Amino acid sequence: xxxxxxxFICVSLILxxxxxxxxxxxxxxxxxxxxxxxxxxxxxxxxxVIHDGGIAISQGRIVSIGPRAxxxxxxxxxxxxxxxxKVITPGLINGHTxxxxxxxxxxxxxxxxxxxxTKYIFPAEAKNVTEEFVRVGTRLGLAEMIRGGTTxxxxxxxxxxxxxxxxxxAGVRGVLGETIIDFPVADNKTNAEGMAYVERFxxxxxxxxxxIPAIAPHAPYTVSEEHLxxxxxxxxxxxxxxxxxxxxxxREVDDSVKAKGASPVAYLDRIGFLNDRVxxxxxxxxxxxxxxxxxxxxxxxxxxxxxxxxLASGVAPIPQMMKESLLVGLGTDGAAxxxxxxxxxxxxxxxxxxxxxxxxxxxxxxQQAFELATIxxxxxxxxxxxxxxxxxxxxxxxxxxxxDTLNQIPLYNVYSDLVxxxxxxxxxxxxxxxxxxxxxxxxxxLNETAVKNDARTFRDKIIKSFGTxxxx
Numbered sequence: 260x261x262x263x264x265x266x267f268i269c270v271s272l273i274l275x276x277x278x279x280x281x282x283x284x285x286x287x288x289x290x291x292x293x294x295x296x297x298x299x300x301x302x303x304x305x306x307x308v309i310h311d312g313g314i315a316i317s318q319g320r321i322v323s324i325g326p327r328a329x330x331x332x333x334x335x336x337x338x339x340x341x342x343x344x345k346v347i348t349p350g351l352i353n354g355h356t357x358x359x360x361x362x363x364x365x366x367x368x369x370x371x372x373x374x375x376x377t378k379y380i381f382p383a384e385a386k387n388v389t390e391e392f393v394r395v396g397t398r399l400g401l402a403e404m405i406r407g408g409t410t411x412x413x414x415x416x417x418x419x420x421x422x423x424x425x426x427x428x429a430g431v432r433g434v435l436g437e438t439i440i441d442f443p444v445a446d447n448k449t450n451a452e453g454m455a456y457v458e459r460f461x462x463x464x465x466x467x468x469x470x471i472p473a474i475a476p477h478a479p480y481t482v483s484e485e486h487l488x489x490x491x492x493x494x495x496x497x498x499x500x501x502x503x504x505x506x507x508x509x510r511e512v513d514d515s516v517k518a519k520g521a522s523p524v525a526y527l528d529r530i531g532f533l534n535d536r537v538x539x540x541x542x543x544x545x546x547x548x549x550x551x552x553x554x555x556x557x558x559x560x561x562x563x564x565x566x567x568x569x570l571a572s573g574v575a576p577i578p579q580m581m582k583e584s585l586l587v588g589l590g591t592d593g594a595a596x597x598x599x600x601x602x603x604x605x606x607x608x609x610x611x612x613x614x615x616x617x618x619x620x621x622x623x624x625x626q627q628a629f630e631l632a633t634i635x636x637x638x639x640x641x642x643x644x645x646x647x648x649x650x651x652x653x654x655x656x657x658x659x660x661x662x663d664t665l666n667q668i669p670l671y672n673v674y675s676d677l678v679x680x681x682x683x684x685x686x687x688x689x690x691x692x693x694x695x696x697x698x699x700x701x702x703x704x705l706n707e708t709a710v711k712n713d714a715r716t717f718r719d720k721i722i723k724s725f726g727t728x729x730x731x
């Protein structure tokens with residue numbers, strides 16, 4: 260072979276290699292965002308854990324998930340998040356909140372539910388709750404939830420249209436219920452006004468990619484049978500979820516049995532209220548066949564362990580509910596009775612509470628606790644086809660969690676670490692619907708300084724409303 264032939268062959272090989280590289284690159288599918296590296300805790304049906312994984316995201320959904328090498332080989336994006344050495348999980352789901360009530364955090368503590376409500380919370384709401392109050396409180400609550408890795412929450416309060424507006428602006432997912440209650444409240448003074456408000460609210464937000472508008476009758480003891488039936492009819496007509504409180508205290512159950520001849524669950528079933536669009540908070544005191552009724556009707560149940568403990572409402576039989584395959588999720592309740600919106604604390608609490616309450620250290624494993632805040636939480640909100648796990652086709656709601664903090668070292672079991680050791684401050688990056696809302700601990704959709712300043716201004720207003728210069 261002469262030198263000219265040898266040079267020609269070398270050049271040909273180089274060109275072939277370059278052409279192959281260019282061809283491979285051009286075959287890679289462009290996407291909006293790549294999350295690469297790290298351990299992915301998928302929470303899919305097999306509870307797959309992918310080491311050194313990758314996720315490709317486009318138009319708010321997961322396009323592909325798998326080993327990092329496969330994702331890098333198949334997809335390209337100008338926007339990347341490096342998760343090497345970190346943990347990637349589904350976003351947490353807070354199944355029950357009254358989000359603006361963060362502005363009442365610490366206002367009244369160490370009281371039972373009825374005294375807390377009637378002597379402090381209801382009067383404080385009557386004097387202070389306006390649309391501005393709701394917007395300021397919502398922004399504070401959203402900032403707290405994003406920092407703690409909550410990507411979806413289920414809410415019940417007043418001026419819910421304003422809550423929806425702030426939630427959409429912040430890029431957070433929410434099942435948001437406008438309260439229906441049989442006495443005058445901040446935004447609506449009559450049932451007719453409340454139902455008209457809900458009609459407009461649901462019409463405005465129906466079909467939104469983040470906001471799911473709902474109707475929220477407060478409880479069977481604060482809403483008449485006639486009005487509860489009207490709520491069910493509204494939900495049937497519009498498809499709106501129903502968010503409510505059921506059987507939160509023993510007193511509520513006893514009063515229901517005395518007045519209606521049935522537990523709250525049995526009473527609601529008797530009047531045709533329950534169905535698979537209902538999301539029931541608390542259910543601390545199910546009686547007789549109540550659990551069977553809830554299962555048959557497909558009702559989602561949200562357990563709020565810290566709030567129930569703080570108000571001494573009781574301990575819901577969650578192990579039994581899970582054994583019976585109820586749709587059970589986890590929530591914080593409002594920050595006025597918790598006093599935060601931290602789902603990591605709720606996971607830790609739910610596992611430990613039921614161990615000590617049942618006397619069985621095997622009760623509610625770390626994996627089960629994490630399920631309650633992710634895939635089971637999605638089931639309780641009837642959203643498991645969209646969120647709760649990291650799978651192709653689902654909404655891209657996910658967290659990147661720092662693994663290098665002192666409390667995370669060493670790591671033996673990822674579920675144990677997530678439930679018993681991880682703190683809200685370990686959440687580093689939050690993606691909701693494919694959009695970065697927090698990166699490297701910096702909020703991207705909310706002005707944290709302004710949020711704090713606005714909230715502090717309302718503290719002074721609330722104190723003045725009680726006619727004192729000091730906090731009540």
